[in-house]
Amino acid sequence: MTPLPTVPLSAVPLSAVTITDEFWAPRREVVRTRTIPQQYRQLAEAGHLDALRLDWKPGDDKEPHIFWESDVAKWIEAASNTLVHHPDPHLDAALDQVIGLVAGAQGDDGYLNVHFTVVKPGLRFTDLRDAHELYCLGHLVEAAVAHHRATGKTSLLDIVLGYLELVRREFGEGGVAAHGYDGHEEIELALVKLFDLTGDRTHLDLAAQFVNDRGTKPFFFEDEARRRGDDGFFARYFPRRPEEAERHRQYSQSHLPVREQDEAVGHSVRAMYLYSAMADLAARLGDDGLRAACERLWTSVVDRKMYVTGGIGADASIEGFRGDHELPNDASYNETCASIGLVMWAWRMGLLTGEGRYGDVAELALHNTVLAGASSDGTHYFYGNPMQSDGEHARQEWFGVACCPPNYARLLTSLESYAFATGGDEVVVTLFIGGEVRVDLDEGPVRLSVETRYPWEGQVRVRVEDAARFTLAVRVPAWANGATATVNGERIDVDALVDRGYLRVHRDWAAGDELVLELPLVAERLWADPAVSADTGLVAVRRGPLVLCAEMRGDEPAAGSLVLGRDALFTDGWDDELDVAVVEATAMADHWPEDADGLYRVTGPDQVAIQVRLVPYFAWGNRGPSSMRVWLREGPSSRA
């Protein structure tokens, strides 16, 4: 056995990776050339940008909303990310102009929130549970870090540093919001990013303060409401909140100190952002209590509350988690942002632990519910990612609450960081994305290049470009039974060399050495734990990281009427229209005799065999109205 790596691992900056992958590069180019410009137009039209001029007056339309800054910030972050590899003077100038607007909205004391400046002056930091002020600041901080890393400029960084000085005072002893924290987590992980950039420990301390104060008694949000004398910004959306206090504490994960939390509850995006910050702090502070809580919460999500697609947050009424195994298919909310958050958290858990199982989940969510978040042309979005649709679900150009589209953009434009990591003498390949990475090991820089047709094909070819002694760690997904590998053409023993989810090969690598991993990409059936009563009698199909779905259109039988026989064989295929790999199979479909009528009838359907083409979940909904099912009815046979 090779020695275990020193954990935690470190992330690799965007600039150290060049993605040339034939699956991802075109999709990222769509984001850069279509999504980011379209989102700028949408933000401008919706009023987000003009709002920063602070000239809104009561009675005007387009009242600045409490979380508008976050949408702008995520756009800045995504746009900045693209500049790392694609210098673009026009986009650079557009960023300067938007950041200029942000600067203009900042008060002399550093405060920066348009809603509380022009709509509710005098009420800043009095409704932390609902009003998203620090959430907005968190996104501005993430944007500032990305903008600085991409351009070297400090324009946005200076803004957020000024604001943070005010925040540190107001949330410190004697401040207006002492012991407070935000209802929507985000600032915490952003402060860790700022610490990573600046090395300024006060940012890490403030993140830890927010995380540690959360959920302690007396409950801050309830005290705050009493002081304020009303039930807050969301009172009308949550009329029963006063009676349902515990449920609403859970909504914002403030029901228990975070170290005592065992079950993922409440709003799923909030949960993911909190858990991400907890993993960040556990790694940077060596905090075993936070790490243990993260590991328990991970089990709660991944073993009991996650859809097979990597979607989380089934309950639309709270955009959040239901109980264990409560995963209904006809009411599966699965916000795109929640799956993005799951990727963010999984990535951090992988860095914290060095374990590949986190990468498995990051990959699952990324390739399915995240990628489904935008249309193939990059300009229409899913807010929810249902497990089934009977034609009612379609991507939209924008949303009144527009969190998901720019979140999608910033994730796709920062994919570099999610693919690779490094720690000790180890170079870690977590996602299989063609391109080049350069990492700095103790003994010097090492470059790797990756070639693959993943996720369509299972071969991943990693070439070492610089001679060095190090451990090359390549994730072997848990689903990849029978994976094989060679080094310079010679077979190595994968089973013996896989340690905690990574194939780890330690040796003196010469320039030109190649490790080739062969993952068996075959379509296979998945069944759910029978505790998931919604999936009883149903079967899903996965091919590698991609979950497939039946998408039926026009005169085809409804997807819900298909029955996949246990004996049905799968054939790999390609769909030219969608430009994706598909799986073909014979299924049975209901066929109704002519004389059957009435709402309830004594004549049932016959079954006829039809060929169906299962498409990757991420690709559904790109060809007009359709019926779609991830989980298909299962029968003993697909033969008539």
Add this chain to the structure above:
Amino acid sequence: MTPLPTVPLSAVPLSAVTITDEFWAPRREVVRTRTIPQQYRQLAEAGHLDALRLDWKPGDDKEPHIFWESDVAKWIEAASNTLVHHPDPHLDAALDQVIGLVAGAQGDDGYLNVHFTVVKPGLRFTDLRDAHELYCLGHLVEAAVAHHRATGKTSLLDIVLGYLELVRREFGEGGVAAHGYDGHEEIELALVKLFDLTGDRTHLDLAAQFVNDRGTKPFFFEDEARRRGDDGFFARYFPRRPEEAERHRQYSQSHLPVREQDEAVGHSVRAMYLYSAMADLAARLGDDGLRAACERLWTSVVDRKMYVTGGIGADASIEGFRGDHELPNDASYNETCASIGLVMWAWRMGLLTGEGRYGDVAELALHNTVLAGASSDGTHYFYGNPMQSDGEHARQEWFGVACCPPNYARLLTSLESYAFATGGDEVVVTLFIGGEVRVDLDEGPVRLSVETRYPWEGQVRVRVEDAARFTLAVRVPAWANGATATVNGERIDVDALVDRGYLRVHRDWAAGDELVLELPLVAERLWADPAVSADTGLVAVRRGPLVLCAEMRGDEPAAGSLVLGRDALFTDGWDDELDVAVVEATAMADHWPEDADGLYRVTGPDQVAIQVRLVPYFAWGNRGPSSMRVWLREGPSSRA
């Protein structure tokens, strides 16, 4: 062909019918001896009775709720009904005492509503949309009619007649609520009952006024809210009502003039009570516009929005209808009161049209979702009647909103009226209930006696006890393919004699003549219209009027895991514990191999054959926690 009867038909009073039926008589005896006393205790404990003393003060507990009078009134109605055939001095005295409390709560001007007297004085008739004042009055009127018919007393009748004088003024031109009507329909049908009792046309006119004003522009409820300056009693339950005006007009069926309504929408109990009043008025006024609207709305409910059990109102968030064919099984609300309302409306449609198809639906709802409303011991109740349960659904002793239990009691205690009707020279047998009925035809009184073991067996034996020339009309349910009949032992041609759902035999009947109808009571499969996507791949089992369900307990496989083969044979049986007829069949059940684990796994279940016993829907939930399904997965075969 015999001549068609003159419609509308007339109802038969409770006193004209004696029920001795072996299915119904014991169930009605449970209501009389257990349910009614238990409900009295519950009303006393909850504070409904003490509230009538008007001594509640702000700060006291048990704040009188806006619809408490309606619960008391329904109890009075049910208790009064039992006195018709079971004189009971103690119950009579208890009724006098409760009515005395009601009398004490009435103001000098006739007004009677505890909530608006002690909680919100000065605000009477200002929140008709939400505050249920006329709904409560309607139930008091129905109770007064029942009490008077049972006892001859006028104590409650005098109370409501006094209140109605005030209502007539306040809802007339110049009154505080001119052009107003109640958000929860009920007063309308109650006023028709009062007209039927008293012959006083002003009651019928007021009912017509409320029905005709409903849904006209300007929308009364919105004007009323503007005048009041707030969004009403339910504002906190419906925070989005101002933005969702049309949906909330539909909630109370006030979105369109009633004659223009085509689709059953909104709160389903409200809808049923409105449609009942529309049918009443159509019959009494010969109003073809109302009749046509009723027939369109009937089609909307029965052909597109009704569960196979007769349950209606799938959407828990509004206790009401979803869209056409939107009949999800895992979110099937189906309030007991809504099915009671469906029986009430169906009965009135039958009287209005003389058609048997309405009786078919009354019978369906009565034998399934209504009868399920109470436990076999008569003291625990279902508010909702779901199509499936995984152990979470159980009857309760009482509810904060206690509309269903006393509604169940008043329906069961007035079953006499639903069974028979008369019109012209016709005596109509709609429900098959053993007992005696006496009707007055033009040429004199006629008595019939009915013997049957329905719904367990299909023979219905109707004996004429008095010689007379008349048409005996006995409903032949639409499901009864192959029904046969004899008169005095001689076969008659059912197909030729069935006209609009009734077997109509016109002749000189002699005392002792017998018409025997043989309905083929066989278990058969039902499938739903494929437009009901929730039922795709599923099958239900019906035996005559009873819909069956799988109820699995203890270590048995979950009901949702059962697969009923298309080739499975049904065997009639009897369950001694439940004392009901059952249907037995071989089904397949999922059996998981030991090595299958994980939330999602690559090993699926095998199937094993098991014997299952399907029980009547009404009888489920009487033996502790269970899993239950009405719709079962269907497979090609039940053979291993």
